[in-house]
Each structure stands twice: as C-alpha cells, then as structure tokens.
Amino acid sequence: MAAPREMTPYQQAVAVASLLAPGFVVPNDCRPPPLDSPYSMPNAPRAYRSGVHAGVDFLCSTAGHPVVSVLDGQVVVAAGDYQDPTLQEWNEILAVATALGATPDYTLAMLSGRYVVVDHGIIDDVGHVVSLYAHLDAVDPGIGVGMSVDAGQRLGGIGNTGTRAGVLGDAYGQLHLHWNFYVDGQYLGAGLSESETRAVYAELFKYATGTEPRPEPGTVDAGTGLHDQDGDSFAPRPGPAGPGTLTPSGHRPLDEPVSLDQALEAATRLSDDIVVPSDCQAVPLRWPSALPNAPRAYRSGTHQGVDFGCARLGQPVVAALAGRVVMAVGDFEDPSPRQRSRLLDTAAALGATPAYTLVMLYGNYVAVDHGIIDGVGHVVSLYAHLDGLDSGIRPGLWVEAGERLGTIGNSGTYAGASRSADAGLHLHWELHIDGHYLGIGLPAADTRAVYTALFADAGGTQQ
Ligand SMILES: [Zn+2]
Incomplete structure (x- = not known):
C-alpha cells in the first residue's frame, strides 16, 4: 500500500x-x-x-x-x-x-x-x-x-x-x-x-x-472517497482550529500562552468586586485537585474550574459578579451510570473530553456574562452540578454580585448518575476570560496564587 x-x-x-x-x-x-x-x-x-x-x-x-x-x-x-x-x-x-x-x-x-x-x-x-x-x-x-x-x-x-x-x-x-x-x-x-x-x-x-x-x-465501497486517481490512499487529518471549533470545553488552542503575571493582574482587578459563589465551606485553595488545571482522568481532560465542596444539599449558589444570565439549564436529568460510561469511553478513546460531553457533565448549570471589563477582557462565569435553579433564573436576566442563582447539588456527576442524593455534592465554578478559564496552562502553585489573589478581598472564607 x-x-x-x-x-x-x-x-x-x-x-x-x-x-x-x-x-x-x-x-x-x-x-x-x-x-x-x-x-x-x-x-x-x-x-x-x-x-x-x-x-x-x-x-x-x-x-x-x-x-x-x-x-x-x-x-x-x-x-x-x-x-x-x-x-x-x-x-x-x-x-x-x-x-x-x-x-x-x-x-x-x-x-x-x-x-x-x-x-x-x-x-x-x-x-x-x-x-x-x-x-x-x-x-x-x-x-x-x-x-x-x-x-x-x-x-x-x-x-x-x-x-x-x-x-x-x-x-x-x-x-x-x-x-x-x-x-x-x-x-x-x-x-x-x-x-x-x-x-x-x-x-x-x-x-x-x-x-x-x-x-x-x-x-x-467505503474507500471510494479516500483514493485519488493513482489509487494512493490519503490519510485524513484533524482540521485546523477555526470558527466553529467546539470551544465550551476550553479545547480551543491559546493564540499565545497566558503568563502568570497576566493572570494575576486579571485576578487582582476582579478581586475588588468578586463574591464567593458558595460560602458553604472555605474556598478550597489548598487542594490542587479542586482547582483549575488538575487532571481529570475519568474523562481524559483537565479541570477548568474550582470545586466548592458542600455537604448539604440545597445550599445557595450566588453570582460571583454582576452580569446577565446567558445559559440557564434546569431540566437536566442524569443518565444511568452505564449510559454515562459509554460517553466517557469515547472521551477515553479520544484522549480528550468532547465539548458536549463536558456540557453533559455540568448537569444543571447557569452561565453569566459579565461583559467586557476594563483591563481584564470579556468575563463569563459558570455554575455547574446545581440541584435546581431559582425560579426566574433565565437567559437575559440581569443579576447582581451575590444574587442567588440556584442550589448546590450533584447533577452531572457520577453520584448524580447513581442517584446518590447526598454524595458528591459540590459547586463546580468556572471563570472565563476571553474564552479561556482563568489560569489556563499554569502549574499548580501558580494556579493557587491566581485564585488566592482572586478571592483575597472576598471575606473571611479563604484558608
Ligand atoms: Zn469541578
């Protein structure tokens, strides 16, 4: 051949x-x-x-x-x-x-x-x-x-x-x-x-x-389209990233790496206004696995948010900054563990989490668009695994920092798929700047420094 x-x-x-x-x-x-x-x-x-x-x-x-x-x-x-x-x-x-x-x-x-x-x-x-x-x-x-x-x-x-x-x-x-x-x-x-x-x-x-x-x-003849006139076989290759590339998963390549200094500056600028999205427990700054950039082997991916643990179902989740709700999914029903495994098998075979598989793993979620913030960029925050959304939370709604969006749950998680009502309860929270999560690609110590700066003025909840 x-x-x-x-x-x-x-x-x-x-x-x-x-x-x-x-x-x-x-x-x-x-x-x-x-x-x-x-x-x-x-x-x-x-x-x-x-x-x-x-x-x-x-x-x-x-x-x-x-x-x-x-x-x-x-x-x-x-x-x-x-x-x-x-x-x-x-x-x-x-x-x-x-x-x-x-x-x-x-x-x-x-x-x-x-x-x-x-x-x-x-x-x-x-x-x-x-x-x-x-x-x-x-x-x-x-x-x-x-x-x-x-x-x-x-x-x-x-x-x-x-x-x-x-x-x-x-x-x-x-x-x-x-x-x-x-x-x-x-x-x-x-x-x-x-x-x-x-x-x-x-x-x-x-x-x-x-x-x-x-x-x-x-x-x-499944090969019909795969041979040129000489009968040589072509090797299909992944196309280049471009418009329409699925991006909610953060798979879009960075145009250029974000430096620690840039991430720290953005975090510091936002820290004056930011509110901790769940005050059920302290911000988990000491647990690298709860912070962005931690590996997530079960889906062959990387964590892009902060996991706020909370042992009690139904604790409030609030907007971290003022903004406008753009996504509000409150009708998610967990698949069975077996159905969930099938989708994760595809992620394992690909060596990456497909964009819509990641959306599935959010369960019930809200995304808030904070607009373009001076000296920072376009800021969006996301609140996932919610048990439910507060009534009236819908696309287009303006919310203030600290305003309730919904309640802590485990939708989209393994515990959710297993119908374990009180296991795995946490808020998965993401902060995106210009389409990438804050601190993307940084080592664990730098990621911790960035999120420590982000929550420095957010009250007595940090450790
Ligand atoms: Zn998470």
Whole structure:
C-alpha cells in the first residue's frame, strides 16, 4: 500500500461525506436541503452576532414538523427548558458580541434556543461525529441525556426558540432547524468556499434525498472517497482550529500562552468586586485537585474550574459578579451510570473530553456574562452540578454580585448518575476570560496564587 498522502481540507470533507452518506437521513424533510441557498449553508457570515454560520438552516413553515437524528447515536444534550429573553436583553447580549467582533461561546449556546445534541461516537476512517439540532419548539418528552437514538428517530419539532422572531414572540417568523454536523470537534466543511461547501453537503445527502439510489447495506465501497486517481490512499487529518471549533470545553488552542503575571493582574482587578459563589465551606485553595488545571482522568481532560465542596444539599449558589444570565439549564436529568460510561469511553478513546460531553457533565448549570471589563477582557462565569435553579433564573436576566442563582447539588456527576442524593455534592465554578478559564496552562502553585489573589478581598472564607 502506498504511503498515505495529505489531503486538502476539501478532499478530506468530501471523503468524510462519502463514507457517512449511506446511513444518513435528512434531519428535517419539510423541504429539500438548502444546498442552493448559500446563506443557509455553513461558512455564511452572520453579521448580527459577528460570527460565521457553522450549520445548515432547514426552513420549514410548519411549527412542530419532525426533527430527526441523522445517524444512530446517543443523546448528550437535551436542553428543553430554554426561554427567550426580552428584545432589550437580547440586544444587550448581542452588543457584547459586536464589541468583541465574535460570538462568545455561551452566547452562541443561548442562540441555539431549545436544542438536542447527539453523539455518534467514533466512526471508522471518519473520526468523532456529533450532530446538533437547534431552535426546536420543544424537545420530545422521551428524549433524555444518555439515551440511544436511531437514524430517523424524532428528537423534537421545528420552532424558532433562540431566534429574533422567538424573542419577539412571533410564532411564525424564522421557523427553521439550525443543524450542525461536527467531525472531530469542527463543523464539516469549515473554511471551504461556497461551491466546495455545497459539494460536501450534496455528497452527504445524496442518498437521503434520492439524488442517488440508496445502496444495499454492505455493498458500499467505503474507500471510494479516500483514493485519488493513482489509487494512493490519503490519510485524513484533524482540521485546523477555526470558527466553529467546539470551544465550551476550553479545547480551543491559546493564540499565545497566558503568563502568570497576566493572570494575576486579571485576578487582582476582579478581586475588588468578586463574591464567593458558595460560602458553604472555605474556598478550597489548598487542594490542587479542586482547582483549575488538575487532571481529570475519568474523562481524559483537565479541570477548568474550582470545586466548592458542600455537604448539604440545597445550599445557595450566588453570582460571583454582576452580569446577565446567558445559559440557564434546569431540566437536566442524569443518565444511568452505564449510559454515562459509554460517553466517557469515547472521551477515553479520544484522549480528550468532547465539548458536549463536558456540557453533559455540568448537569444543571447557569452561565453569566459579565461583559467586557476594563483591563481584564470579556468575563463569563459558570455554575455547574446545581440541584435546581431559582425560579426566574433565565437567559437575559440581569443579576447582581451575590444574587442567588440556584442550589448546590450533584447533577452531572457520577453520584448524580447513581442517584446518590447526598454524595458528591459540590459547586463546580468556572471563570472565563476571553474564552479561556482563568489560569489556563499554569502549574499548580501558580494556579493557587491566581485564585488566592482572586478571592483575597472576598471575606473571611479563604484558608
Ligand atoms: Zn469541578
């Protein structure tokens, strides 16, 4: 066999589409896929949020028309309790994106409205495949985190949650499925030209739309797309990080390393205003495993937050700084331990925690956008494993520092999956600056110094 040769990103995307096409189903059959509408396709600009479209928009004027899984897989996110913010709140959240010139991660998550993510596992010669279905009117009652779904199985119905029409309360405007298709953490076709993008998705849907007769199972030459005219085999490679790379997990590479001095300066500037998000116990500054950068072997990843232990269920969790809620997931139901293990097996095989697996591990969570803070950058905080959210906590809501968001729990943890109500109780809290957790990449002693500085003025709770 000839030595593998490197493929262009376009050749690689077509090869992936060819391999997946035989089992593929269109996620919404209301109309043909919008291959001839570049604005509805990946790589189209989205000026309103200073970003690039990463998915395909399937327009459908029938609210509730079925949205189905494109391949067999396992549900990893089922966020069905989203409520649209008011127009003014929405405008203020998007003003931050405009000022930054990019859509922050959790703002993008908010713009998904009610959404489902399906993990299709690691597919031979393709990679780790994940699909996302956004703006649903509702997530089907039977669809829960951890459950297995078949290609063609209904996940929810067409809606407009997370769109401007949804915000305006217009039941008929902007009804569509926004559908993302990720391979190894990046949307298929990222960075390709308009015509190349069209060709990749046409290949993906060629059997599902009847453009070509669907082959009998077992008759597909899976290697078709993987050989050039000389018969040499190509070696698919992970694409470069870029727009649409899944980032809530902090997997986005740093443009340049953040130094200890920079992290300390940011922490010191924030320390005047910061409130300890859980005062159940002292801030765990002496336990490296409770701080960012600690290894998390069970998911082949790195801890990016602070774990505030708390032995009592239902203790308050409060906002660490004033800001606007952008994500508020309060309807999380833990998968079974076995379902959870399956998703973590994929992380082990990849040697990293996939972005939406990390979202699953948050359980019930709130993300608060603190805007752009002088001398620091764009600041977002996240509160995970909550038992429940306080009533009224929803995207768009302004909260003051110290204002209650919800209560301590163990949702998303092993104890949560095991239905052990009083085990593993803690707040997992993250502080992100310009899309990366504070102190990313620093050694343990430096990380401790940064978080000690952050909480230096926060009262008598530190050790
Ligand atoms: Zn944690």
